[in-house]
Amino acid sequence: MTLLLDFEKPVGDLRARLETVERDYATDPTDELGRLRADLTLDLANRTRAIYQSLTPWQTVQVARHPLRPQTLDYAIGMCTEFVEFHGDRAFGDDRAIVGGPARINGRAVVLVGQQRGRETRERLDRNFGSPHPEGYRKAHRLFQMAAKFGLPVVTMMDTPGASPGLGDEERGQGWALAANLAALATLPVPIVCVVIGEGNSGGALAIGVGDRFLMLEHAIFSVASPEAAASIVWKDAKHAPHAADALKLTAPDLLRLHLIDRIVPEPVGGAHGDPSGTITSLRAVLDEELARLAAMPVAELVASRYAKYRRIGSWFEQGGAPS
Amino acid sequence: MRNLFRRALPLVTGDAAQEAAPDLWVRCGRCRELLYTREWEAAHRVCAKCGFHARLSVADRLAHLLDAGSWHERDANLRPSDPLGFAPPGRPSYVDKLAAEARESGQTEAAVYGHGTIDGIPVVLAILDMAYFAGTLGAVVGEKVARAFELGIAERCAVVVVSASGGARQQEGVVALVQMAKAAAAVQALAGARLPYVSILTDPTLGGVTASFATLGDCILAEPGAVIGFAGPRIIEQTTGEKLPPGAQTAEFQLAHGMVDLVVARRDQKAAVARVIRLLLDGTAATVVAPGAPEPAATGTNGTSFATSPTVAQVTR
Numbered sequence: 001m002t003l004l005l006d007f008e009k010p011v012g013d014l015r016a017r018l019e020t021v022e023r024d025y026a027t028d029p030t031d032e033l034g035r036l037r038a039d040l041t042l043d044l045a046n047r048t049r050a051i052y053q054s055l056t057p058w059q060t061v062q063v064a065r066h067p068l069r070p071q072t073l074d075y076a077i078g079m080c081t082e083f084v085e086f087h088g089d090r091a092f093g094d095d096r097a098i099v100g101g102p103a104r105i106n107g108r109a110v111v112l113v114g115q116q117r118g119r120e121t122r123e124r125l126d127r128n129f130g131s132p133h134p135e136g137y138r139k140a141h142r143l144f145q146m147a148a149k150f151g152l153p154v155v156t157m158m159d160t161p162g163a164s165p166g167l168g169d170e171e172r173g174q175g176w177a178l179a180a181n182l183a184a185l186a187t188l189p190v191p192i193v194c195v196v197i198g199e200g201n202s203g204g205a206l207a208i209g210v211g212d213r214f215l216m217l218e219h220a221i222f223s224v225a226s227p228e229a230a231a232s233i234v235w236k237d238a239k240h241a242p243h244a245a246d247a248l249k250l251t252a253p254d255l256l257r258l259h260l261i262d263r264i265v266p267e268p269v270g271g272a273h274g275d276p277s278g279t280i281t282s283l284r285a286v287l288d289e290e291l292a293r294l295a296a297m298p299v300a301e302l303v304a305s306r307y308a309k310y311r312r313i314g315s316w317f318e319q320g321g322a323p324s
Numbered sequence: 325m326r327n328l329f330r331r332a333l334p335l336v337t338g339d340a341a342q343e344a345a346p347d348l349w350v351r352c353g354r355c356r357e358l359l360y361t362r363e364w365e366a367a368h369r370v371c372a373k374c375g376f377h378a379r380l381s382v383a384d385r386l387a388h389l390l391d392a393g394s395w396h397e398r399d400a401n402l403r404p405s406d407p408l409g410f411a412p413p414g415r416p417s418y419v420d421k422l423a424a425e426a427r428e429s430g431q432t433e434a435a436v437y438g439h440g441t442i443d444g445i446p447v448v449l450a451i452l453d454m455a456y457f458a459g460t461l462g463a464v465v466g467e468k469v470a471r472a473f474e475l476g477i478a479e480r481c482a483v484v485v486v487s488a489s490g491g492a493r494q495q496e497g498v499v500a501l502v503q504m505a506k507a508a509a510a511v512q513a514l515a516g517a518r519l520p521y522v523s524i525l526t527d528p529t530l531g532g533v534t535a536s537f538a539t540l541g542d543c544i545l546a547e548p549g550a551v552i553g554f555a556g557p558r559i560i561e562q563t564t565g566e567k568l569p570p571g572a573q574t575a576e577f578q579l580a581h582g583m584v585d586l587v588v589a590r591r592d593q594k595a596a597v598a599r600v601i602r603l604l605l606d607g608t609a610a611t612v613v614a615p616g617a618p619e620p621a622a623t624g625t626n627g628t629s630f631a632t633s634p635t636v637a638q639v640t641r
């Protein structure tokens with residue numbers, strides 16, 4: 001665990017001390033060292049819990065972006081007994097920022113689609129840091145249609161700073177690709193469960209994030225724009241990103257309170273990056289439960305209630321209370 | 325224009341000219357030509373010299389698209405609220421910003437919708453308004469757009485949406501973001517009822533509006549010179565360091581890249597929209613589909629009893 005976030009420093013120091021004491025205890029198992037070891041272990045757990053129970057929104061953004069946090073392919077490998085990655089949009093190319101294909105979770109065949117940011121510098125470049133091009137969204141679209149054709153439920157995983165904003169993306173119709181996915185998902189005649197596993201920003205996240213159930217990992221974020229982008233719009237300065245993170249209500253607890261998401265998937269104490277396999281296990285159990293429940297619904301009812309669910313989201317008042 | 329200038333000049337002299345000139349004359353936003361305001365307005369704010377399409381108010385847009393006297397606005401009383409309690413330190417709160425936008429624009433939100441006729445054809449029309457909060461997509465705009473599509477289904481008529489927007493309204497956060505999905509779902513509902521949707525893209529159409537209902541039309545029309553794209557030019561240059569070539573993200577650029585069907589000058593839009601809707605409604609679908617809820621698979625529906633209902637007769641003339 002070499003990558004410590006600023007606010008994790010006290011925990012990091014404590015952990016380093018504990019490791020020293022454990023080494024000493026191994027060679028010299030005195031009662032005193034044993035007691036110290038027990039105290040430090042308890043202290044570490046309490047401090048970690050305390051920090052992670054009261055993360056500020058901006059700290060949550062850092063956790064959501066943590067390079068050691070599990071990504072879509074980690075879940076695909078860790079929670080699926082089978083996964084075949086399909087490539088390409090059949091029109092232009094294969095975008096590596098979106099991965100997907102048929103998979104099996106707890107015996108159930110599904111189509112899994114998610115954004116992949118990459119870890120090493122080269123992989124991150126190769127995957128455009130998880131910012132998909134139009135061909136990525138069109139690959140996702142193709143996979144959604146395939147799911148509908150075979151009656152397979154869809155599981156999507158959002159983890160993106162946003163859709164790629166380059167000239168080539170504009171030439172290939174980024175906006176058109178995103179819109180086509182929103183439309184396709186709105187009426188796709190199979191169950192859809194969406195999960196924000198890291199950072200879910202703007203239309204680039206939403207274009208694989210419309211479904212019957214919308215979940216967030218505990219320390220993921222979901223936002224109309226990245227805090228930096230929102231800050232440059234509202235403050236005219238991206239440096240105000242921490243203020244934007246506060247104001248945007250982008251954390252899972254805030255969004256659940258506002259009835260904008262359906263469920264929070266708890267992360268192990270210390271965040272997903274501290275215990276990837278624990279996180280993967282936790283999400284697998286939740287997905288299994290959600291998919292089982294949706295599988296019991298008739299398709300027409302499923303699609304109608306999906307429409308009603310999105311139709312309800314809004315906030316306004318009627319001046320004068322006149323009937324409309 | 326020269327002739328006009330000379331003819332008009334003697335009418336205003338001295339101090340009167342100083343006062344009257346701003347009203348009588350207007351300078352083209354692109355070629356800087358001085359234009360006689362009355363002529364410019366009569367040409368729907370299109371420059372007679374260079375063809376520049378200046379932005380239109382909602383009232384002007386209604387006047388040039390709809391048959392006179394046919395407009396009936398719906399749900400004009402919807403007002404924005406503040407779902408997030410957006411009031412960051414050091415910045416105006418959303419509530420204050422809304423008040424300022426209303427004061428400066430004279431409008432109550434960034435969209436209107438209602439029904440009217442185009443060349444005698446009944447349509448539901450929604451118009452986004454750059455004058456209020458840069459036409460940004462928030463809950464009221466999303467709700468009005470969704471209701472427009474549902475009204476189209478209820479009335480069994482075509483829907484026309486005129487877009488102009490800077491994108492999603494940041495101050496409403498995820499509530500604004502999800503309006504993109506809500507509006508796209510409403511477009512799908514109209515598609516399920518197999519009724520035509522004509523989307524008109526005007527300057528500028530960007531961000532969350534481009535990535536939602538604006539680009540889902542059966543027919544997409546764009547106004548000449550309009551900036552249309554997902555990421556705005558400034559964001560592209562900041563993020564990628566790429567300098568955009570001249571003409572990038574214009575209506576003509578989108579036409580060349582296969583993203584819009586037609587680039588149509590303002591004076592020809594009404595006729596073009598009417599023609600497209602008439603042609604699309606002349607298929608068999610308009611008379612056989614059951615109205616109502618979104619249909620995931622709308623093909624092959626057999627509901628011939630609707631063919632004789634008065635609403636369908638009205639649509640098919």
Ligand SMILES: [Zn+2]
Pocket residue numbers: 352353354355356357371372373374375376
């Ligand atoms: Zn001009």
